[in-house]
Each structure stands twice: as C-alpha cells, then as structure tokens.
Amino acid sequence: MNIFAHIGRATLALLGEVGRVALFLKDALLQGLTPKIFVRQILEQMMRIGYFSLPVVGLTAFFTGGALALQIYLGSSRFNAESLVASIVALGITRELGPVLAGLMVAGRVGASIAAELGTMRVTEQIDALVTLATNPFKYLVGPRIIAAVVTLPLLVAIADVIGIMGGYIVGTRSIGLNGYAYIRNTADFLQFNDVSSGLIKAAVFGFIIAVMGCYHGFNSKGGAQGVGRATTNAVVSSAILILAANFALTSLLFAD
Amino acid sequence: MAEDYIALNNVKKSFGPKHVLNGVTVGVPKGHSLVVIGGSGIGKSVMLKCILGLLQPDSGSIRIAGEEVVGLSGKARDDYLSRFGMLFQGAALFDSLSVWENVAFGLIQGRHMARAKARDIAIEKLGQVGLTPEVAKLYPAELSGGMQKRVGLARAIAADPEIIFFDEPTTGLDPIMADVINNLIVDCVKRLGATTVSITHDMASARKIADDIAMIFKGEIIWQGPAKSIDTSGNPYVDQFIHGRAEGPIEMDVLKP
Numbered sequence: 001m002n003i004f005a006h007i008g009r010a011t012l013a014l015l016g017e018v019g020r021v022a023l024f025l026k027d028a029l030l031q032g033l034t035p036k037i038f039v040r041q042i043l044e045q046m047m048r049i050g051y052f053s054l055p056v057v058g059l060t061a062f063f064t065g066g067a068l069a070l071q072i073y074l075g076s077s078r079f080n081a082e083s084l085v086a087s088i089v090a091l092g093i094t095r096e097l098g099p100v101l102a103g104l105m106v107a108g109r110v111g112a113s114i115a116a117e118l119g120t121m122r123v124t125e126q127i128d129a130l131v132t133l134a135t136n137p138f139k140y141l142v143g144p145r146i147i148a149a150v151v152t153l154p155l156l157v158a159i160a161d162v163i164g165i166m167g168g169y170i171v172g173t174r175s176i177g178l179n180g181y182a183y184i185r186n187t188a189d190f191l192q193f194n195d196v197s198s199g200l201i202k203a204a205v206f207g208f209i210i211a212v213m214g215c216y217h218g219f220n221s222k223g224g225a226q227g228v229g230r231a232t233t234n235a236v237v238s239s240a241i242l243i244l245a246a247n248f249a250l251t252s253l254l255f256a257d
Numbered sequence: 258m259a260e261d262y263i264a265l266n267n268v269k270k271s272f273g274p275k276h277v278l279n280g281v282t283v284g285v286p287k288g289h290s291l292v293v294i295g296g297s298g299i300g301k302s303v304m305l306k307c308i309l310g311l312l313q314p315d316s317g318s319i320r321i322a323g324e325e326v327v328g329l330s331g332k333a334r335d336d337y338l339s340r341f342g343m344l345f346q347g348a349a350l351f352d353s354l355s356v357w358e359n360v361a362f363g364l365i366q367g368r369h370m371a372r373a374k375a376r377d378i379a380i381e382k383l384g385q386v387g388l389t390p391e392v393a394k395l396y397p398a399e400l401s402g403g404m405q406k407r408v409g410l411a412r413a414i415a416a417d418p419e420i421i422f423f424d425e426p427t428t429g430l431d432p433i434m435a436d437v438i439n440n441l442i443v444d445c446v447k448r449l450g451a452t453t454v455s456i457t458h459d460m461a462s463a464r465k466i467a468d469d470i471a472m473i474f475k476g477e478i479i480w481q482g483p484a485k486s487i488d489t490s491g492n493p494y495v496d497q498f499i500h501g502r503a504e505g506p507i508e509m510d511v512l513k514p
Contacts, residue, residue, distance in 0.1 A: 038366075125349040128311050132343040133412075134335045134367035 024216045031136055032143030041144035049110045049145070049211075050152025054159065056109055057102045061160035064097050065089060065167025073176045085178060086186035089168035091195060095255075098160045099199045100247050103206035106153065107239040111214040114145055115235035118218025119228035127219070142219075146211040153207030154200040161196060198254040205250060206243050213239040260323055262287035262452050263308070263420065268317035270303055277303045279476035280317065285469070287322075290446060290453045292467035292484070294460070294498060296507065300476050301456035302346075305422050308454070309341065310334060321420070339367055342413035342421040342451075346428060348405040350397035356383070356408050357393035363416045382411040385448075386441050403434040407441065414445050421446065423455035427462045439465040460499050463487075472498060474507065 072085050118141060121127050130137045165187060172178040214235045221231035261284030270278040277300040285291040295301050306312040308319055310329060319327050321337070329337055350359050358365075360382055361375035370378075380390050386407040397405055406426065413421055426442060427435035439462050446453050446466075457463055463470060467484040472495050480492045487499060497505030 121351075124347055125345045126351055128306070128309075129343070129345055129349040129351070131311055132309060132338060132341055133363035134339040135362070136335075140366070 021216055024219070025212060027138050028142050028146060028212060028215065031138035032146060036139060038140055038144055041140060042147050045144045045148035046152050049148045050156060053106050053109055053156055056105050057156050057160050058163050060101050060105050061098060061164035062167040064101055065093055065164035066171040068092055068097070069168035069171040069176065082178065083186065085172055086168070086183045087190035090165055090187045090191045093164035094161050094191065094195045094199045098164055099157050099202040099206060100243065102153070102157050102160045102203065103210070103243045104240055106156065107210050107243060108236055111210045111235045111239045112232045114211065114214030115218040115232045116228055118215055119221035119231040122219060122221050123224055123227060142215045145215055146208060149207035149211035150204050153203040157199055157203035161199065201254065202247060202250050205246055209242045209246060210239045213242065260320070261285055262322055263454065264320045266318045268307055268314045268319060270307060270312060270314050277476055281476065281478055283471050283478050283481060285452055285454060287452055288450055289468045290455070290466055291469045291471060292463040293454065293456045293471050293473055294458060294463055295473035296458065299473060301473055302424060305424060305454065305456060309343065309422070310338070339416065340419045342416065342418035344409045344413045344423045344426055346425045348409035350405055350408055352397045355393065356395050356397065359397065359408060360411045360415050362412065368416065379415060382415050385445065386411045403430055406430065406438055410441055410445065414449060417449055419451055421451050421453045423453065425457050426455060427457065427459045435459065435462060442466050
C-alpha cells in the first residue's frame with residue numbers, strides 16, 4: 001500500500017470529523033442554547049451530571065491531595081523546605097489537578113452515559129420521534145446537557161479543591177507531622193483568587209467539551225449495540241484528549257504575564 | 258381535478274453512490290389511506306422520512322395541502338410537523354418517561370398544554386387503543402411489544418393530527434395482535450378523518466387498512482391502484498410480491514447454492 005495514500009486518507013478523515021463536529025457545534029449553540037429552554041430537563045441533567053459525580057470527584061481529589069503532599073514533602077525535605085508543602089499542594093490542586101482530574105473523571109462517568117443514552121435514542125428512532133412531536137432534539141436533549149455541565153463542573157471543582165487541600169492537610173499533619181495551624185495559615189496566605197478562579201474557568205470549558213462530545217457521538221451513532229458502544233468509547237476518548245489539550249492552552253492563556 | 262392532499266413529485270434521494278429514491282411520484286387524496294408495499298431496504302422508510310423532513314430529498318417536490326414543504330425550517334417546520342402523527346416501527350417510546358408522559362409529550366412540549374389536562378387526554382387516548390388507566394403509570398420497558406405499539410399509536414393520535422404515518426405497524430407481532438393493531442388503526446383513522454400513509458410488507462395488514470396501494474421497487478412506484486384491484490393488477494412484480502414467491506421478476510440478492 002502507498003504510504004502517501006494512507007497519510008492522505010487519515011488526514012481527510014480527521015478534517016472531515018473536525019468539520020462535522022463544527023457543524024454539530026453550530027446547531028448545538030444556535031438551536032440548543034436559544035429559547036425555548038427546558039428547565040425541567042436542565043435540572044434533571046444537573047442532578048445527573050453534577051450531584052451524582054460528587055463521590056467520584058471527591059474521592060479522586062482526596063487521594064490526589066494526599067499523594068501530592070507526600071511527594072512534595074519527600075522532595076522538599078532534601079533541602080529543608082518542608083514549609084512549602086501546604087502552598088504547593090494548594091496551588092497544584094486549584095490550578096491544575098482539581099479541574100483536570102475532575103474533568104477526566106466526569107468525562108468517563110458522564111460523557112459515556114450521555115453518548116450511550118443519546119446513541120440508544122438514535123438507533124431506536126426516539127430522536128426521530130421527538131422531531132415528529134414538534135420538539136427540537138437540540139433544544140430538548142443537547143442544550144440542557146451543555147448548560148448543566150457548564151454550570152455544575154465549576155461547582156464540582158470548587159468542592160474538589162476543598163477536599164483535595166483537606167487530603168493534603170490530613171496527610172501533612174497525620175503522617176508527615178506538620179503543624180496543623182501552620183498548614184492552614186500557609187494555604188490561606190499563599191492562595192490567591194486567581195489560582196481558584198482559573199481552575200473554575202477551566203472546569204466550565206471542560207464541562208462544555210464533555211457535554212458536546214457526548215452529545216455529538218451519541219447523535220451520530222448508528223448500527224445498533226455495536227454502534228452505541230463505539231460512540232461511547234469515542235465520546236470518552238475524544239473528550240479526555242480535548243480536556244488535556246484545552247488545559248494546556250488555558251494554562252498558557254490564563255497565566256501568561 | 259383537485260390536487261392530492263399529499264403529493265410527491267419526482268422525489269430523489271441518494272446516499273453517496275446508492276440511489277435509494279429514483280423519482281418517486283405518488284399522491285394521496287384527503288381522508289384516504291395509502292399503503293406502500295415493497296421489499297425490505299428499497300426505500301420505503303426513506304420516503305416517509307423525506308415527507309417528515311427528517312431527511313432532505315436531493316430533488317423533487319413534496320406538497321402537503323398544496324404547500325411545498327421541502328426545505329422548511331424553524332417555526333414553519335414545527336408548525337408543519339405539529340399536523341403529523343407517526344407510529345414508528347419499534348414504537349420509539351421515550352424510555353425515561355412513563356406511558357402517559359409519552360402519549361402526552363406532543364401536547365405538553367409542542368402545544369404547551371398544562372400537564373394535568375394533557376394527562377387526562379393521554380388516558381382517554383390510551384382508552385381508545387384498549388389500554389387501562391393503570392398502564393399509564395408504567396414505563397415502556399415494562400410493556401410487551403404489542404402494548405408498546407398500542408402506546409405508540411396513542412401517542413401518534415394524541416394531538417388529533419391531520420396526517421398519520423405508520424412505519425411497519427405490524428412487524429414483529431403475532432398474527433392476532435397484528436390484527437388488533439390493524440383494527441385500531443382503521444378505527445382511529447376513521448374517528449379522526451385523517452389522511453394516512455403506511456409502509457408495510459405484511460399483505461394482510463395492507464389489505465385491511467388500505468384504500469389505495471402503491472408498490473415501490475428500486476426507488477420508483479411501479480404500480481398504484483385501489484386496494485380491491487391488487488389481485489387483478491396484471492403487474493408481475495405486484496403478483497410476485499403479494500403471493501410471496503421467490504421466483505419472478507424481482508430477484509433478491511441472494512447467492513444461489
């Protein structure tokens with residue numbers, strides 16, 4: 001096989017996919033996020049995307065905060081800089097690990113379920129049925145999921161920040177033996193509004209990515225159970241990669257000075 | 258001669274190199290019931306989806322009550338769709354909603370009716386298809402195939418549509434349940450005075466519900482006439498189909514052993 005043909009085909013396939021996502025995005029924004037707004041659907045999705053993700057995101061943040069504290073202590077104790085543990089844990093959690101890990105966990109949990117649900121609705125003609133009942137599927141299905149994800153992800157990350165720092169505090173005071181009062185003092189003094197807000201902005205963007213990729217792959221799934229399975233995998237993989245890429249872009253943008 | 262209520266003129270639709278509809282021309286007078294017969298995978302569903310606007314025809318015109326409907330969008334399309342009811346092949350009930358919410362969906366979302374009133378209408382429509390009010394509280398997954406079809410029928414007639422489409426209403430049902438559904442279709446259509454288009458390959462069903470029958474083959478209507486004359490059509494394709502013979506002018510793409 002000709003290697004150029006391979007490269008060409010792969011490039012065309014990629015560009016075609018980017019184009020299809022862009023067209024989907026246009027419909028999602030122009031149709032899904034304009035009136036009429038389905039309040040009941042938005043609340044239900046907030047429950048499913050936000051509230052039910054709390055345990056997973058909380059546990060992730062807790063253990064990550066703990067591991068971070070341990071590693072930073074092991075590293076910084078080599079040159080007697082143990083007092084830095086609290087501030088670096090707080091910085092790492094709020095700026096990077098909180099939003100990224102929460103985003104990835106929610107991508108796995110919620111992105112997959114959105115793609116599977118909409119994919120099943122697609123292959124069983126439920127989405128066509130919506131249209132015949134004079135209901136725009138972008139308004140009824142896509143819009144509420146995007147709104148709910150964009151609103152709840154920052155809330156999840158705010159909670160993850162607190163739990164992550166708490167994880168660092170527990171490891172720092174119990175197993176490393178740092179002073180509890182000083183730990184909290186260091187965190188509160190060092191942390192700036194910008195550190196937290198940048199993480200929350202990232203979270204909103206990640207929520208958008210998760211909802212859009214889940215809906216896109218669900219909407220375009222075909223061919224029964226196998227098609228829905230593929231849609232689910234694609235939704236999780238593509239949103240995870242986009243989250244990591246967007247995180248890099250946002251970090252360079254938000255902290256460029 | 259007055260124009261037919263539903264008039265398709267030279268409608269063409271291709272998917273890539275595959276020409277599914279090769280210029281379909283067919284008309285249905287107001288209040289009539291047209292049944293389109295034809296083998297599997299020869300464009301019956303595509304034709305219905307073109308009329309509904311779920312697919313855009315490549316060329317040709319579709320006129321409903323004298324108005325061109327190809328290319329409608331936004332509000333005009335919603336208004337147009339609100340005159341339709343459709344029974345899907347797999348019923349396509351929303352499995353996240355209870356039976357009565359399914360039936361009332363078009364009334365609540367499309368016509369902004371109060372939930373309590375919509376619920377009363379839904380229960381009345383369920384009664385018309387022979388289901389008791391107790392069924393209204395169940396979820397689609399708890400129903401048998403025949404009951405799901407009946408709920409789908411109740412949903413299709415809930416908003417008193419002028420036009421109803423039936424996509425293989427009896428496929429997958431036992432002969433007795435199929436006849437029950439056929440009777441319900443005839444009753445409901447008579448009660449509403451609706452114009453209907455059905456697609457099926459079940460000849461018993463076609464004979465029961467049709468005023469006119471059209472046969473589609475290779476993307477074209479090859480015969481159309483009153484249901485009574487189907488046995489004396491003199492068309493070898495029609496004869497082969499209604500008698501279900503493997504030998505004849507229609508050749509299946511089956512490898513001979």
